Amino acid sequence: MEYMIGVDLGTTATKVVLFDDQNQVVTTVSKAYPLYRDLPDMAEEDLDEIFDALMDALHDIVREAHFKKDDVVAAVSFSSAMHSLIAFDEDWQPLTRVITWADTRAVKYTEKLKESGLGDEIYKKTGTPIHPMAPLSKLLWLQAEHPDIYNRAAHYLGIKEYLFHRLFGTNKMDISLASGTGLFNIFNLDWDEQALKVTGIHKEQLPTPVEPYEYETEMATEYAVITGLPSSTPFVYGAGDGPLSNLGVNAVKPGVAAITIGTSGAIRVVSDQPVIDPKGRTFTYALDKDHWVIGGPVNNGGDVFRWARDNMFDAEKSTAALLGTDAYDLMTQIASRVPAGSEGLIFHPYLGGERAPIWDANARGSFFGLNHGHTRAHMLRAVLEGITFNIYMVSLALEEVVGDLKSIQATGGFARSPLWRQMFADIFEQPVTVPEAFESGALAAVIVAQKALGKIDDLYEIEKYVGNSNTYQPMPENFDAYRELAPIFIRLSRQLQTEYENIANYQRKHAK
Template sequence: MNYIIGMDIGTTSTKAVLYGEDGQVYTHANEGYPLYRDATGMAEEDQEEILTAVTKALKQVISYLDLKRDNLRGVSFSSANQSLIVLDKNHRPLTRVQTWGDTRSAKYAAQIKNSARGQSIYEKTGTPIHPMSLLCKILWLKNERPDIYKKAAYYCGIKEYIFYRLFGVWQMDISVASCTGLFNIFQQKWEQEALKVAGVSEEQLPPVVDAYHQFSGLKDEFVKKTGCPANTTFIQGAFDGALSNLGVGAIDAGVVAVTIGTSGAVRVVTDHPVTDPKGRIFCYAVDKGHYVVGGPVNNGGVVFRWARDNLFDAEKSTAALLHKNTYDLLTEIAAQVPAGSDGLLFHPFLSGERAPIWEANARGSFFGLTQMHTRAHMVRAVLEGIVYNLYTVLLALEEVVGQPKEILATGGFARSQLWRQMLADVFETPVTIPQDFESSCLGAAVIGMKSLGIVDDLSVVKQFIGETSTYDPNPKNFAVYRELVPIYIRLTRQLRPEYENIARFQIEHSHSQNED
């Protein structure tokens, strides 16, 4: 048998899936690690913990193989984007990993966004001006951590650091580079205007390679830790969002992928770079001939988790007695409430927000509460609010790339029939749920297969996905949502001027409590 491994270095865990050349899954592994939030706006990880997770996950899937008989053709990678590690002249870390969710550079993002250069940089890089980007993170470092900034010899993300440790190679794929806010997606090279604003040089950033770039030479230390042969071919791959689209088969024009995991995204693939005059959506490379256009949201499943932990703590024990998943119990409770939650709206901005408003200071809110509303209304409103926000991203996307032909939905939420139907009703479009298994890993594996010459075209992924199910909009429900969504959108606009004020109060109040 010939096998290929798809690996995804994600925000909360690293996953590895062993595939046959027919796309069949033979085994998989998942190794988690913590996210550190030791200060307001911080969202960091420890690169050594991630490296350990990568080696453990790789070892687990390789242990399935009989390497005397089986042929491991290659290992291909996906990773979270917009992470930052600062290195000294010997490539040793000076910081932990700042993840995409770190918002401490909000002040500097606002300065760039409000300057004459802001829109120009966005239009060249395809990356909205936001604290998630390396451009803003480095500017924060320059101003708030000058001691580290002065020592900084190199900058990279988590995948680049892992590859440097495993192989000693120093390189970044075009997909991850295109997410930094420092890379010109039209000219496919580092953008000088953005570099000047950040105060970095090309020499401090890794050389950029294509997604199909191959390398080998795993260091002896990691050969022993993983059981992976030293001569195994590794493939560079791309960032997780782009590969998630590929992994569910959303690679044709007009096919939109909606993903809700911890966070969420709405994305469509094009064959050329596209930017938005209003700056609401991103455009990142998959490889040199494919681009993914869309918008990410901070607030997906993490908001449902907040509702579970803070509004329905008692239901955890009830679910345990019933041998049910707590989330399943909560969706059953939400399903008892009619579409629209009897006029209760929820803005899910518990972690600021990216698309389409790109406001790091955004805050969540319930609107329309009356005495008739119950916790059941609140949990349904939470679920609907997440979907309303995704729908506003789709509306922005439609202005740039046109109406979708098809919507594919994936992620943890897609296991819930209520959420699937809610998505179809709010979007007023049939929603297809592919039978995906770790779509970013599958996308990475298909990139690897093309690199190795196993397949000629990325569209082969459609043969690997398996069965699908489709949910049609309920006319009664979408009529309700058609009334409520405009209220949700207008309310967002009206609240925006106050987001900065309430965020400032919360930060100052938090500081004063800490001092006490």
């Protein structure tokens, strides 16, 4: 039997999935690690914790597979969270932890770049909206607030590039992840001279851009021993998690949108060429040089649902622990008792600032319309509806750029919730299709590996392996409520934006 391994490097966990020669899931292993928020707006990871998670997960999956003598792992391929940055000195010693996409400490320098007009010029060449998530902004922040690190830094990598460097001694970055840095020109497929000039760094400090189909062999012996994989096993670079999510749910044809909600969320479509939004609201990232993913990411997805669980539903957490069930299932049962529209309660989910569609790291969450009749059940349903309204608002901007959305494929943790899936169908007034296989990112990474090794001719082979899917039809009886509330949600987000900076600065000033 010939197996393949797909690795999904996430913000709070690394998942490793073993596939057989029919691209069916054999087993999965997941290893979690903390996201450090020691200071206001900080969101960092520890390099060793992520490396150890990868080693442990690969070791465990090899052990659980019980390979026979003639079985082989043909490749290990990667899907990775985007926008991370790590600084290293000339001896490749790390000077920082992993500064993740969720870190917004660069907000002040991002706003200055926008106000200067240079931000818009750079966006139109890089396709990455000007926001603190991007390494472009993070470099400006390091230069201004940590000159000791900035001046010592000889190399900059993201987390996946660090893993490859440690395993193979390489210094490369696939063009998919490069296209999310804000430093990469998506039209000439190289580091952008203007972006480099703005940050004050040189091309030599950045990794060499490569196709997602490039791979490495001859892993360091000590790591081959730890993982149980032969040193000669090809490790394929793969691509960013957003582009691969589209591939993994077969949302690669024109007008087919993929909606993903995990910790964060996004809505994306695929184009055969880069497409730039004149208003700067959407991103354009590479899947490969022939497939470009256009969409909008949101900071606030499943993590907001988790916030609601941890702060409003302690009893359900305890009950679920005793019963051996999922607290989220109990919560959605409670929310389902409330009618569509939460009886006029609106929630803006901006607990972690926001990327698309408002691109404001100072944004903060709020309930609007609370009255004596509202309960925590209303608040919970409003939380789920608020996350959905926000994705819907992104979709309106996306349609201005790429045209009408013809269908929706859904993936991520939210796709397991019947209530949440139905909300999407009702608010978007479109059927929502959910593949039964949830390991879409890892499957897509494996498809990339198969193309890299010449086992398939093109990425459209994915259609054979996505498997069965369930489609959720919109319920017209809910249309009126959502049609009336969606415009209020959108207008409020614009009106509140005038005060987001003030309340965010107050919170930073009084943070403990």
